[in-house]
Amino acid sequence: MRSILLWLFMMLSCSVAHAAQSVGSPRLNYVLHCAGCHAMDGSGNSAPGIPNLRGSIGHFLKVEGGREYLAQVPGASQSPLSDQETADLLNWMLKEFSGKELPEYPKAYSADEVKQLRRRPPSDVPKRRTEVTDRLLREFGLDLRSYP
Ligand code: HEC
Numbered sequence: 491m492r493s494i495l496l497w498l499f500m501m502l503s504c505s506v507a508h509a510a511q512s513v514g515s516p517r518l519n520y521v522l523h524c525a526g527c528h529a530m531d532g533s534g535n536s537a538p539g540i541p542n543l544r545g546s547i548g549h550f551l552k553v554e555g556g557r558e559y560l561a562q563v564p565g566a567s568q569s570p571l572s573d574q575e576t577a578d579l580l581n582w583m584l585k586e587f588s589g590k591e592l593p594e595y596p597k598a599y600s601a602d603e604v605k606q607l608r609r610r611p612p613s614d615v616p617k618r619r620t621e622v623t624d625r626l627l628r629e630f631g632l633d634l635r636s637y638p
Contacts, residue, residue, distance in 0.1 A: 515575060515578065515579075516575065516578045516579040516581075516582040516583075517582065517586075519571055519575055519578075519579050520579060520582070520583065523565075523569050523570070523571060523579075524565060524569075524579075524583075527540045527565065528540055528543055528565075531544065531587075532544045532583070532586070532587035534637065536637065539637055540637070541637040542637065543583060543587045543588065544587045544588065545587075545588055545590070545591060546587075546588055546591065546634055547560060547583065547584055547587060547588045547591070548584055548588030548589065548590065548591030548592035548593075548596075549588070549591045549626055549630070549632055549634060550622060550626070550634075551584070551592060551593050551596055552593050552626065552629075552630060553622060553625040553626050553629055553630075554622075554625060555618065555621060555622050555625070556622045556625075556626075558607055559612075559618050559619060559622050560580060560584075561576070561580060561599060561603070561604055561607040561608070562607050562608070562610075562611045562612055562615075562618070563615060564611070564615065566579075566580065567607065567608045567611050568611075572601070573601040573602070573604040573605040573608070574601040574604075576599075576601075576604045576608075577598070577599040577600055577601045577603065577604045580599045580604070581598045581599055584596065620635065623635045
């Protein structure tokens with residue numbers, strides 16, 4: 491009997507812990523892991539060269555390599571967040587900061603996709619950004635090359 495009660499207690503505490511963890515995320519995860527650099531509203535910080543995510547990141551999904559780039563920048567790929575939390579966070583950030591710029595019917599990031607992308611981050615992040623922003627300029631006339 492005691493072991494059943496113990497088992498029930500453990501199951502209950504696991505589900506409470508799980509519920510508590512999912513409350514507030516991904517917004518909470520953004521505040522805890524990203525806002526220190528990217529600012530609470532995603533507007534970045536021009537002094538240390540942190541790009542503005544607002545009105546911008548949605549465009550990256552329109553060209554080849556942009557989708558991968560967003561998940562592979564060090565801030566996103568090297569955070570302590572799980573693959574699922576990172577996927578949820580990226581999906582949330584895209585809508586929250588750049589909903590208007592998203593392509594029609596954007597495909598949401600999945601945990602599995604984030605897992606694959608984290609395995610092979612680009613060695614030269616600024617170079618990858620330049621390739622993607624050059625494509626945005628060529629294909630859409632959008633100039634996101636320098637940080638706003
Ligand atoms: C230590 C500061 C720092 C933290 C913390 C940080 N970032 Fe960044 N982030 C940057 C910098 C700098 C860039 C520009 C690309 C580069 O040089 O890495 C960037 C670029 C990005 C971009 C691409 C935007 C663009 O225009 O190039 C995304 C998306 C992003 N970060 C997501 C995140 C997420 C998600 C988190 C939190 C889990 C996070 N970042 C935490 C500094 C940071």
